[in-house]
Amino acid sequence: MPKLSLGPILYYWDRDTLFDFYEKIAATPVDIVYLGETVCSKRRLMRDQDWLEIANRLKNAGKQVVLSTLTLIEANSELSKLKSICKNEQYTVEANDMAAVNLLSGEHSFVTGPAINIYNSRTLKLLSKQGLKRWVFPVELSRDTLADMQNARPEGVETEVFIYGRLPLAFSARCFTARYHNLQKDDCQLRCIDDPDGLLMSTREDNPFLVINGIQTQSAKSCNLVTEIDDMKQLGVDILRISPQSKSTVDIINIFHACLHNKKSIQDAIDELESLSPTGTCNGYWHGGAGMESVEQHLKDELTEKL
Amino acid sequence: MTNSNNTMELVCPAGNLPSLKIAVNNGADAVYIGFKDDTNARHFAGLNFNDQRAQEGINYAHQRGSKIFIAINTYPQPSGWQRWQDAVDHAAQLGVDALILADIGIMDYATERWPDLRLHLSVQGSATSQESIEFYHKNFGIQRVVVPRVLSLKQIKTVAENSPVPIEVFGFGSLCVMVEGRCLLSSYVTGQSPNTFGACSPASAVQWKETDAGLETRLNNVLIDCHGKNESAGYPTLCKGRFNVKNNTYHALEEPTSLNTMALLPELQKAGVAAIKIEGRQRSPAYVEQVTKAWRAALDACHHDPDNYQPQVAWLEALEKVSEGSQTTLGAYYRPWQ
Numbered sequence: 001m002p003k004l005s006l007g008p009i010l011y012y013w014d015r016d017t018l019f020d021f022y023e024k025i026a027a028t029p030v031d032i033v034y035l036g037e038t039v040c041s042k043r044r045l046m047r048d049q050d051w052l053e054i055a056n057r058l059k060n061a062g063k064q065v066v067l068s069t070l071t072l073i074e075a076n077s078e079l080s081k082l083k084s085i086c087k088n089e090q091y092t093v094e095a096n097d098m099a100a101v102n103l104l105s106g107e108h109s110f111v112t113g114p115a116i117n118i119y120n121s122r123t124l125k126l127l128s129k130q131g132l133k134r135w136v137f138p139v140e141l142s143r144d145t146l147a148d149m150q151n152a153r154p155e156g157v158e159t160e161v162f163i164y165g166r167l168p169l170a171f172s173a174r175c176f177t178a179r180y181h182n183l184q185k186d187d188c189q190l191r192c193i194d195d196p197d198g199l200l201m202s203t204r205e206d207n208p209f210l211v212i213n214g215i216q217t218q219s220a221k222s223c224n225l226v227t228e229i230d231d232m233k234q235l236g237v238d239i240l241r242i243s244p245q246s247k248s249t250v251d252i253i254n255i256f257h258a259c260l261h262n263k264k265s266i267q268d269a270i271d272e273l274e275s276l277s278p279t280g281t282c283n284g285y286w287h288g289g290a291g292m293e294s295v296e297q298h299l300k301d302e303l304t305e306k307l
Numbered sequence: 308m309t310n311s312n313n314t315m316e317l318v319c320p321a322g323n324l325p326s327l328k329i330a331v332n333n334g335a336d337a338v339y340i341g342f343k344d345d346t347n348a349r350h351f352a353g354l355n356f357n358d359q360r361a362q363e364g365i366n367y368a369h370q371r372g373s374k375i376f377i378a379i380n381t382y383p384q385p386s387g388w389q390r391w392q393d394a395v396d397h398a399a400q401l402g403v404d405a406l407i408l409a410d411i412g413i414m415d416y417a418t419e420r421w422p423d424l425r426l427h428l429s430v431q432g433s434a435t436s437q438e439s440i441e442f443y444h445k446n447f448g449i450q451r452v453v454v455p456r457v458l459s460l461k462q463i464k465t466v467a468e469n470s471p472v473p474i475e476v477f478g479f480g481s482l483c484v485m486v487e488g489r490c491l492l493s494s495y496v497t498g499q500s501p502n503t504f505g506a507c508s509p510a511s512a513v514q515w516k517e518t519d520a521g522l523e524t525r526l527n528n529v530l531i532d533c534h535g536k537n538e539s540a541g542y543p544t545l546c547k548g549r550f551n552v553k554n555n556t557y558h559a560l561e562e563p564t565s566l567n568t569m570a571l572l573p574e575l576q577k578a579g580v581a582a583i584k585i586e587g588r589q590r591s592p593a594y595v596e597q598v599t600k601a602w603r604a605a606l607d608a609c610h611h612d613p614d615n616y617q618p619q620v621a622w623l624e625a626l627e628k629v630s631e632g633s634q635t636t637l638g639a640y641y642r643p644w645q
Contacts, residue, residue, distance in 0.1 A: 005484050008589070016400075021317050029455060030487075034558075048617075060448075071440065071489075072456065072457070072486060072489075073435055073436045073438070074435055074436070074437065074458060074459075074462050075462065079436055079437075079438055088586055097433075097435075097436075097437040097439060098432075098433070098434060098440075098442045098443075099435075099436045099438035099439040102438050102439060102441050102442035102445070103438060103441060105442070115489055117382055117409075117410070117411075117433075117488060117489075117502065118411075119383060119410065119412075119502070120382070120383050120385055120388055120410070120412045121385055121388075121412070121505075122388075122411075122412030122413075122415055122416065123410065123411040123412035123415075123459075125412075126411055126412065126446075127411070132400045139491065140494045140495075140500060140502065140503060141384065144386070145384045145385060145386070147386070148385035148386060148530050149385060152385070167491070169490070169491045169492050169495055170485040170486075170490040170491060170492050170546075171428060171486045171489050171490075172457065172485045172486065172560075172644045173456075173458070173459075173486075173639040174484060174560075174639070174644065175634035175645065176559060176560060179559070180552050180553075180555070180559070184642075184643050184645070185642075185645040186642060186643075187645075199552055199553070200552070200611035201550045201551070201552050201559050202436055202550060202551045203529060203550060203551070204530055204532070204533055204549060204550065204551060204556060205530050206551060207529070207530075209529065209550060210492075210550075212552065212559065217485070217492065217560070219495055249608070269375070269521045274521065280310040284498070285495075289498045290494065290495065290496055290497055290498040290527060291491065291495035291498075292495050292496060293497075
């Protein structure tokens, strides 16, 4: 049976909100929680001590805790911070940049996040020799690629799939939130704290398109692979990742947990998740198409029959 | 790794044999090319080299003292793996001077099969720090790194100083606003990205439509921009369109513009940067000629007398004519851009 994980919070929330949020998460049936700032090193309301306090509370509640690290490493200060996280003896670390992989390889077993490009079995094998114990499948790849990679998966490596949430699509040196506010990044005033689910960017026809989250760009639609749970069990996927949002994360965890244990119909789950997603859902990447597309269950069944 | 007596190499793009010859004739120290498939990040119809053309190009360049690099810088998935492995073998057998690679699995293969072949880490490998470069150096003995267009000048200096291998930076051409190798925007909209397919905002997904409001440009039906009668419409690269954020309509990510770092040459030279790369394998032989000429002249002038170096108006004008949106920027090198 796959476990459920909660990915790192990708947005900038204040300290009290974070403590409250994780207090609630401790009471959910999620198995693994990823903690820490992965988008912008200027978001410093949480000190290392605060994160460790939350980590200890979650651990006492029976959760497995992983410390996530920054995705784009540019400044020396960011590198120093990364080094200190990678040195910790208490918790496993999620590497989101090859700098972290380099620091961890041969030292500690580690996890790679979705921004590490593991696109083929030879890459997976090489990293497993260096201590990789779990990898998050890159979000733009398809079910068929996952099936191929599962067939050649090295022993002792767990596979985690991003199953729900707005997709992390791109990273830049530029802060698009600061740009929206006509501020320079060096004087950004941390305005990203105003938008707990990022800034929605729509087309000129007002169709929700992308989300601006500081230097990160996300999909406006939330990826939702609840219909694929049985397939993932068949494929031997070990962990299903839910990405946090400001509202209803606990409900979303409960929906996935109920589906995993056959206590909720998939159709009910689809309807409930649609209503909890800020601007609709998508699943195109899983089916080998454009990420923004939604392949509906009945169309998929028809296709399967034809094959 | 710095070299105070630094001569920076000029690395120019070629999408076909005429461009390659023009680049060599106009002073490129090295020319980079790709094969005719999805193994490289400029996988466009009608572009690139088969084995025979590549061999002609390599011979032509070598006879004139220039080098040829072959970019195999996309990320193979298991179903396509053989194509990438074959590309590495072909390039090695052709006698190429270096391979430009991004994927860890492919680097592992190249190191094992062709241990003497020189490897460069592609910009698609997203290495932005000495620590990340160290991974590729330690594991695969890479000898040069092309760094993403996200670092400021100060950060370039730090990386160049601490990197175990020399670095190559982008000097001119279309500007990626996102970290290369980590941008999935194109596949989110079209199913094809630089990582998986070697193209961003692929032409097959582009639609142009004249409407009452103006000329609409779409990518797989998503409206990227609408150009009024007095505006010139550019190619709908999706990060350079106009979008609505709250009640503002603007270039939310970036404007159509090209990168141009010609003014920074003395500082890049002083930082110990090993090579300046010019973007644009998809551009015409005329572009390659203009750009190679201007940059050859600039690099020579800078090397000769860095303290009194100034880009000449004629060079800058030549570059502006071939720039996206006819405008240029210092991009991330200049901190306020960020």
